[in-house]
Amino acid sequence: MTDFTKNMHETIASHFGLGSSTRGKTMDEHNRGRSEAEYRAAKPVVKCNAGESFDGFERRMLQRNYDAFKAAIREAVVAMEDANFTSAEIELFKDVVSDAEGDTWRPAIERMEQ
Known part of the structure; x- marks a missing residue:
């Protein structure tokens, strides 16, 4: 996954109120030294079925x-x-x-x- 893609995922998550998994760091700072598998494991998994909502x-x-x-x-x-x-x-x-x-x-x- 490129840095651009990671940043887009973070931007989209922030826009939809899903919070930030980077805790104030940029994606590059957050993922420095991590493997792709570690990155995926640390990323929160959010699933939403039709009609469900996140806290309204x-x-x-x-x-x-x-x-x-x-x-x-x-x-x-x-x-x-x-x-x-x-x-x-x-x-x-x-x-x-x-x-x-x-x-x-x-x-x-x-x-x-x-």
Whole structure:
């Protein structure tokens, strides 16, 4: 495994909240003098089946993305008002967004709440 690949694995693990196995060191510092087998043995093994989550991580990410979606829609409506769109055009936009929300966000949130 190249240093680049090791660093990418660490970056991905950190991004998804899986913690760091290097305890503050770079991957190069952490693995200096280790064989490939020692590296693999020290790496935490994380398995996740469909629908499982790490301490509510999926729920937090869904909520964060949903909040960002709602904020973006509010900003878009304000921008449309500033650009002098008619109220009918703004309502049409809101209807389209509502349909997308119903098709995408609500089912995902309902699955998480079960």
